[in-house]
Amino acid sequence: MSAAAGKRFETIAAGEALGPHEIVIDKARARAYAAACGMDSGRFHDDEAARAEGLPGMIIPGNLSLGLLSKLVTDWLGAGTGRLTRIGTTYRAIVSPDRRLILHGFVTHIEAQARSVEIDVWIENEEAERPVIGTATVVFPPA
Amino acid sequence: MAIDQSLIGQQFEATEPVTVTAEAIAAFCAALGEERGQSRPGPDGAIVAPPAFAVTFRNTEAFFHYTPRFGRGFDAGKEVEFLAPIRAGDSISLTSVIRKMYEKTGRSGTMTFVVLRSTLINQRRETVAHVDHRFVHRNPGEPG
Numbered sequence: 542m543s544a545a546a547g548k549r550f551e552t553i554a555a556g557e558a559l560g561p562h563e564i565v566i567d568k569a570r571a572r573a574y575a576a577a578c579g580m581d582s583g584r585f586h587d588d589e590a591a592r593a594e595g596l597p598g599m600i601i602p603g604n605l606s607l608g609l610l611s612k613l614v615t616d617w618l619g620a621g622t623g624r625l626t627r628i629g630t631t632y633r634a635i636v637s638p639d640r641r642l643i644l645h646g647f648v649t650h651i652e653a654q655a656r657s658v659e660i661d662v663w664i665e666n667e668e669a670e671r672p673v674i675g676t677a678t679v680v681f682p683p684a
Numbered sequence: 685m686a687i688d689q690s691l692i693g694q695q696f697e698a699t700e701p702v703t704v705t706a707e708a709i710a711a712f713c714a715a716l717g718e719e720r721g722q723s724r725p726g727p728d729g730a731i732v733a734p735p736a737f738a739v740t741f742r743n744t745e746a747f748f749h750y751t752p753r754f755g756r757g758f759d760a761g762k763e764v765e766f767l768a769p770i771r772a773g774d775s776i777s778l779t780s781v782i783r784k785m786y787e788k789t790g791r792s793g794t795m796t797f798v799v800l801r802s803t804l805i806n807q808r809r810e811t812v813a814h815v816d817h818r819f820v821h822r823n824p825g826e827p828g
């Protein structure tokens with residue numbers, strides 16, 4: 542997934558895809574993320590605690606979904622000068638651990654003067670639904 | 685559920701500064717499957733956290749103390765503006781203000797949305813990020 546060389550602004554075209562990148566977040570990793578972020582709600586650690594809240598089982602924190610999509614963008618940028626300056630995400634449905642997820646991105650707009658790039662990002666689940674959608678902006682320094 | 689509009693604009697007290705450690709960044713990177721943040725030092729030699737590290741700073745406990753919390757609540761989304769890198773050794777404090785509260789009615793009933801903006805400031809008084817947290821609560825008596 543990591544780009545060996547940095548992405549150059551001049552080489553980016555509208556319609557360029559980021560990913561798809563397939564990933565499975567197991568429960569241990571979801572718990573590790575929640576612990577690293579001080580998120581102690583039972584729904585992120587334990588099936589039983591999640592069910593007590595009426596959920597089908599343990600869920601992946603929304604912040605982890607945001608982190609995965611941010612990583613999709615920064616991996617695409619690689620070690621170059623482009624910088625992720627904004628990301629917005631909407632959590633439309635639960636994301637469960639131990640399921641196959643696919644991370645997607647798509648360049649929607651390029652602003653030549655500002656040297657900025659707008660990207661749609663989303664997570665697709667095994668049912669081909671999009672439980673997380675969002676947009677990101679990356680900016681390159683002046684040439 | 686009547687929304688107390690006087691809460692909009694209310695600012696919560698700044699948190700005590702949190703010192704960012706290389707270990708905290710490493711734990712975050714490991715859980716995210718991130719390699720670059722662990723291994724790539726910034727220009728000054730300090731370890732730079734991945735951008736998404738900004739959302740780990742929260743003072744939602746204070747927020748929930750003041751705002752309606754009923755039924756099952758969820759994180760509905762985030763809007764994050766990254767203004768400066770967060771490095772190991774930085775000391776980050778956070779202030780938060782309620783920006784919006786509104787209701788929406790859909791197929792599953794009526795829900796209340798609250799948008800809380802957190803601003804992260806480092807020890808040099810630089811704003812490093814704005815994070816808009818969007819929380820949703822299903823109203824009492826609604827299914828689910």
